[in-house]
Amino acid sequence: MENEKERLHVVMFPWLAMGHIIPFFHLSKCLAQRGHRVTFISTPRNIERVVNKVPSDLAPLLHIVSFPLTKVENLPNDAESSMDIPYQKAQFLKIAFDLLEIPLTNFLESSSNPKPDWIVYDYASHWLPQIAGKLGVSRAFFSLFTAATMSFYGPPWALLNDERSIPEDYTVIPKWIPLETKVVYRLHEIKKNFEAPVDESGTSDGVRFGASIDGSDVILFRNCVEFEPEWFSLVSELYQKPVISIGVLPPSVVENEKFDSNDTTWLGIKNWLDKQNQDSVVYVALGTEATLNQEELNELALGLEKCGLPFIWVLRDQPIHNQEDSRLQLPDGYEDRVKNRGVIYKGWVPQTKILSHSSVGGFLTHCGWNSVIEALCFGRVLIMFPVLNDQGLNTRLLQEKGVGVEIPRNEKDGFFTSDSVAEAVKFGVVSEEGELLRANARQMSGLFGDRKRNEELIDDCVGYLMENRISISK
Numbered sequence: 303m304e305n306e307k308e309r310l311h312v313v314m315f316p317w318l319a320m321g322h323i324i325p326f327f328h329l330s331k332c333l334a335q336r337g338h339r340v341t342f343i344s345t346p347r348n349i350e351r352v353v354n355k356v357p358s359d360l361a362p363l364l365h366i367v368s369f370p371l372t373k374v375e376n377l378p379n380d381a382e383s384s385m386d387i388p389y390q391k392a393q394f395l396k397i398a399f400d401l402l403e404i405p406l407t408n409f410l411e412s413s414s415n416p417k418p419d420w421i422v423y424d425y426a427s428h429w430l431p432q433i434a435g436k437l438g439v440s441r442a443f444f445s446l447f448t449a450a451t452m453s454f455y456g457p458p459w460a461l462l463n464d465e466r467s468i469p470e471d472y473t474v475i476p477k478w479i480p481l482e483t484k485v486v487y488r489l490h491e492i493k494k495n496f497e498a499p500v501d502e503s504g505t506s507d508g509v510r511f512g513a514s515i516d517g518s519d520v521i522l523f524r525n526c527v528e529f530e531p532e533w534f535s536l537v538s539e540l541y542q543k544p545v546i547s548i549g550v551l552p553p554s555v556v557e558n559e560k561f562d563s564n565d566t567t568w569l570g571i572k573n574w575l576d577k578q579n580q581d582s583v584v585y586v587a588l589g590t591e592a593t594l595n596q597e598e599l600n601e602l603a604l605g606l607e608k609c610g611l612p613f614i615w616v617l618r619d620q621p622i623h624n625q626e627d628s629r630l631q632l633p634d635g636y637e638d639r640v641k642n643r644g645v646i647y648k649g650w651v652p653q654t655k656i657l658s659h660s661s662v663g664g665f666l667t668h669c670g671w672n673s674v675i676e677a678l679c680f681g682r683v684l685i686m687f688p689v690l691n692d693q694g695l696n697t698r699l700l701q702e703k704g705v706g707v708e709i710p711r712n713e714k715d716g717f718f719t720s721d722s723v724a725e726a727v728k729f730g731v732v733s734e735e736g737e738l739l740r741a742n743a744r745q746m747s748g749l750f751g752d753r754k755r756n757e758e759l760i761d762d763c764v765g766y767l768m769e770n771r772i773s774i775s776k
């Protein structure tokens with residue numbers, strides 16, 4: 303870009319979770335590709351995980367800044383993201399995250415060459431808008447949640463006042479939603495969100511969300527407006543400030559072709575997938591935060607065995623809460639019994655590449671929003687198994703839109719059986735009755751995977767950031 307005035311400097315500051323760092327980094331690359339400067343801030347281990355993959359042509363514009371975390375009691379030494387800890391310990395990670403306020407303030411104060419125009423931030427840094435505002439940096443809250451989820455969470459006043467205090471409050475439609483909808487939590491889902499000791503960090507997630515929205519100049523949504531038009535209109539009304547959809551940031555599976563030849567995990571998976579029939583494989587993955595207990599793991603495993611379809615299962619290998627030395631075990635003899643038909647991975651896999659493979663017929667997912675986007679970009683039907691966070695709300699929305707089938711569970715305690723897993727998987731992936739769901743999901747690839755439209759939305763967003771920098775926050 304010849305004229306420096308035409309160039310933005312945007313600071314990106316995601317929450318410490320892979321499902322947040324990945325899309326923030328994706329947006330960073332999109333901005334740098336358009337000739338703007340980006341400073342991406344995270345912690346050393348997270349940077350090593352995702353961010354060291356800066357394409358060489360973008361390196362002059364995309365700067366990575368690393369802030370080490372301060373040691374916090376009850377947080378394991380090497381824990382830097384929600385994937386490193388059981389979800390019940392998330393509040394300890396938030397204590398460490400909140401201590402980044404000082405290095406972030408120092409960075410914003412001293413960064414003058416060029417001074418940042420915008421900071422794009424996440425829900426957890428409730429303290430950030432005030433600091434950025436004082437320093438004359440414009441503030442964009444980046445929502446990695448659907449407009450339906452954010453509408454359900456509510457306008458800033460409801461969030462800041464922690465309007466809902468017990469799990470049951472989240473199982474009914476809140477008063478600010480005038481729509482007829484089933485988008486509410488089931489009791490067992492919301493109870494999980496209450497398991498983390500909220501008071502440990504001194505700030506509830508409601509207050510974090512409320513202050514982040516309230517203190518922003520604009521709210522950016524990673525969503526598909528055509529998929530949830532009614533919710534997008536509602537959320538814009540609830541916030542009473544500019545709300546912009548930046549599209550879904552569809553994953554690009556070609557960009558890593560060179561890298562692929564060294565990626566032995568992918569080569570192994572691809573080799574196996576290449577041997578399977580088209581649309582026959584169930585891909586099973588529950589993201590980076592959801593965990594199962596031993597009984598749930600057994601039922602899920604046996605359900606996959608009973609469904610009779612080939613599957614790839616990515617299993618999070620992490621300590622059990624309060625039994626840090628124990629790991630969950632698959633049922634006795636399981637891996638031998640499913641050999642050749644089922645493949646189980648315990649490390650990090652290239653999820654988007656797997657979903658893009660033509661042998662994949664369906665995705666048994668926790669319905670994290672990244673996973674849903676990735677699945678719908680490739681038109682894969684969803685077998686839905688929400689666990690915590692926004693996942694239950696996403697599941698209800700996706701069910702209303704007819705792109706997936708939910709594994710039935712007991713409302714109160716979440717109990718489910720292997721038979722219900724097997725039935726839901728077969729219904730979604732191979733049954734005649736499930737064809738409508740599969741057709742709807744295939745159709746979604748035209749919306750979610752529409753690269754031209756998604757690129758235009760980023761261009762529009764950049765236009766907005768150019769026109770509204772600094773002055774808007776004064």
Ligand SMILES: O=c1ccn([C@@H]2O[C@H](COP(=O)(O)OP(=O)(O)O[C@H]3O[C@H](CO)[C@@H](O)[C@H](O)[C@H]3O)[C@@H](O)[C@H]2O)c(=O)[nH]1
Pocket residue numbers: 319320321322324446447588589590591592616649650651652653654669670671672673674676690691692693
């Ligand atoms: O082996 C793996 C595991 C994960 N991923 C990627 O990691 C991301 C996971 O994101 P998501 O599917 O959204 O799940 P979570 O990591 O659990 O995401 C958290 O963040 C999401 C966005 O806010 C929320 O919707 C979820 O409920 C919350 O748990 C996706 O891009 C996956 O492709 C991989 O590539 N390989």
